[in-house]
Amino acid sequence: MESTAHAFKDNARAAVADPQLKRALAHVKTGFIGKRAKAVARLPEFEALRDAARDIKDHTLDHLDLYLERYEARVAATGGQVHWCADGAAARAAVLEICQRAGAKTVTKGKSMIAEEIALNEHLEANGITPVETDLGEYIIQLRHEPPSHIIAPAVHLTKDLIEADFRARHMDLPPGRSLEEPRELVDEARQVLRRRFLEADVGITGANFLIAETGSSVIVTNEGNGDLTQVLPRVHIVVASLEKVVPTLEDVSTILRVLARSATGQEFSTYTTISTGPRRPEDPDGPDEYHVILLDNGRSAMLGNEFRDVLRCIRCGACMNHCPVYHAIGGHAYGWVYPGPIGAVLTPALIGIEEAGNLPNASTFCGRCEAVCPMRIPLPRMMRHWREREFERHLTPAAARGGLRLWAFLARRPALYGLATRLAIGALGWAGRRAGRFRSLPLAGGWTRHRDLPAPEGRTFRDAWAARDRGGAS
Amino acid sequence: MSESDSIETPRVGLFVTCLVDLFRPSVGFATVKLLEDAGCRVQVPRAQTCCGQPAYNSGDRTDARALARQTIAAFEGFDYTVAPSGSCAAMLRVHYPALLEDDPAWHDRARALAARTYELTAFLVDVRGVAGLHARHGGTVTYHDSCSGLRELGIHDQPRALLGGIEGLTLTELPDADICCGFGGAFCVKYPEISNAMVGEKAACVVGSGAQTLLAGDLGCLMNMAGKLKRAGATVRARHVAEVLAGMTETPAIGDGADD
């Protein structure tokens, strides 16, 4: 996917001024947050499960090459094939080759962030193959030629009216006078339109929430059933997955599944959790003849060895962005690439470079809500701080900001000089603001005073006032 | 739940914080009063300036480590270090040991300071066992939970317990009290539109609560929220929780002038 992350500031500015977006995002705040809280309250073992899930992933990451070896052997033993791909270009080429060998004309797709990451749809289209998104949210944004704005609710930024307008514009063979007022009617129309596409598809492509080493299986988690129709009807099933998705056993995946849906949507369990192993067996009445797994690196192996390793524990639940006040203010598109919210702020620079995505880890107050709700206990603010450290070392921080911070630190490291400088500055500021008690505007403080008043200082520093009281014992 | 405190009159080093020092010393004096009323002997080390959060959160580990060492050295020898700020207390308690993890000369000293450092309300309730205060405050207040204090130090019940013991005071819960106000240090000036959206939401909640006074434990948050409330023409007053707990509310509220 093309990145607009370098334009984050402009994106964010436009987003906060968008009333339609604000209306749509209100649902994120009220819906996901309350539902997750209810589900968590209902399961006394939830915190213990978070610890266990984190430990499973940490153990797996510690032995990732060994688990991938065993995973690959099981896939082959069950009649499937693993394609190792170093980057997006290799993955696109691998998928295209499989589709061309199958003589595919149309391909149905379940939701896959990896497919977004490698820009798969554009590549297929450029080679005369039509990809059809089947997750309703993904289908809607495909009609609009938009990227997803949330990793589990891709169309969360849209209101019902916009969706109705798109359906009317694109479903040309349906009677124009039909009613599409109600969400029910929109869903029914999507069901009807997509059913035909499911049945005629030559290849089905899904992502994978997990890969299981013990059995050589892939796991998808949906509520709609679109992933299931994608992987059972066509002749060929392709799974696209990044290599950190592997977990050791069926028991391990069960543990992690207990925290996934609850963290994502507040459901006890998703409607459909599907474990797929190889192609159809000779005696099966339905199912694909071929099963392929595109195993993608694209930067993960590098992260295994650096300070961002913990991010590889992510299970793509979306809880972090559901709870992030910055995400609530700007929505997902402002982040400019596949992964929005706090996870995006850490992962995007790792995958497409800090020069392109430098704003993302900076646009955070470190409030910590993301880490508090992450089922895998990923220390997201710490990871964002690590990016800021890299930017500072490499002088990627804007010069004015860097200068101001160095000046402050210079003074702070010299308490006597600090005392003198602040006495002067605060004295002046306090005197200037003594009547009103605040400033509506102030030179050099435009960032603050554009939107709020700046309270004036009292005029004397505490240190000076304390010394004046002549209390002894100050060291 | 107070720690077993065998020290009758502990020596407390006051970490006043740069914002209180520069912008609102009355919070510092209110803090001293509360500590002294709780039986502590308070001293204010001269060699303190800033806990180093601005450097730390901007990725400048070198300056952050230097300020950490300076602070640790200044506050050695006290029984406790207390700060009227959740974010500064968390910096000392949570982040100094991590910052100096690979410095054998300083790591233990950082851990020792961390173990003795508290945010003000947590110190009063959890360490000194303060249950009732002598202050009076007529009117309705509401309390915003600053993020660092809440999530890094677990401060939630303590300020509410202390406010609950104040005669004449009605505490009304702030809707979405635990959502960030949009200050975030440099964030509020680097991303002003996003910060404004967040503080706008917060201001709406504050006004909607019907409270006359907004309280919190961090001056950065308070200046951000007070500035927005003033710009929006709201009549809600903002103070640091220490001012009300100490019964020292003669100073004009944050952002108020002599005329207000």
Added chain:
Amino acid sequence: MSDARDRIMDRLQRARARRGADDAAAHAAVDGRLAARTRGPIPARAQLDPAAQVDLFVAMAEEQAATVTRVAGSDDVPAAVAAYLKAHNLPPRLRIAPDAAIEALPWAAQPLLSVAAGRAEADDEVSLTGAFAGIAETGTLMLHSGPAGPTTLNFLPETHMVVLRADQVVGAYEDAWDRTRAAARAAGREGALPRTVNFITGPSRTADIEQTIQLGAHGPRRLHIVLVEDGAGDGS
């Protein structure tokens, strides 16, 4: 392709070596974990006695908009199915799984029901399948693909009906996996899974339009479970 595999594995191996772990110990740890299949924390609600387990299964399934009819014996299933179709104004035409136990039910007692076995066809409106297990902790069905269980029956028709015996209900997902492994072992396919294992919890749904739940997105709009009580409580 193997060139890419080599380069990726090399990076992963070096990352592991840098952490200082002994190579032989690492292999042992991995082999050990795969063999041990240790369970994580199992919720208390997944550890009830069998009768309570069945009640919990029903309650959780209904919470997720599945509907449940409890019948005394398998002979009662066709009548229950006919009654459900009538109550919902659905046509009396069923595509049933080519499952010996289901085909052997007394369908003749419901002469108005037209019953055909096989995989789902595009215009089938109602399907009836068995299940491998019911998992009480979240009211979830486990279905295995195979000659007696075409996966298309679970997804293509608008109404999916499932016959579940009370003795198929277990507490936790891990119990269902244990039974799966036992079944594979008994069939001489040690360690093998079917092509598809479906966990199904209620009918299909989406919240993609303004975060309001709508049932019947692409999969079935209705999921009806006929729970056969005989064998309940004996733990078999």
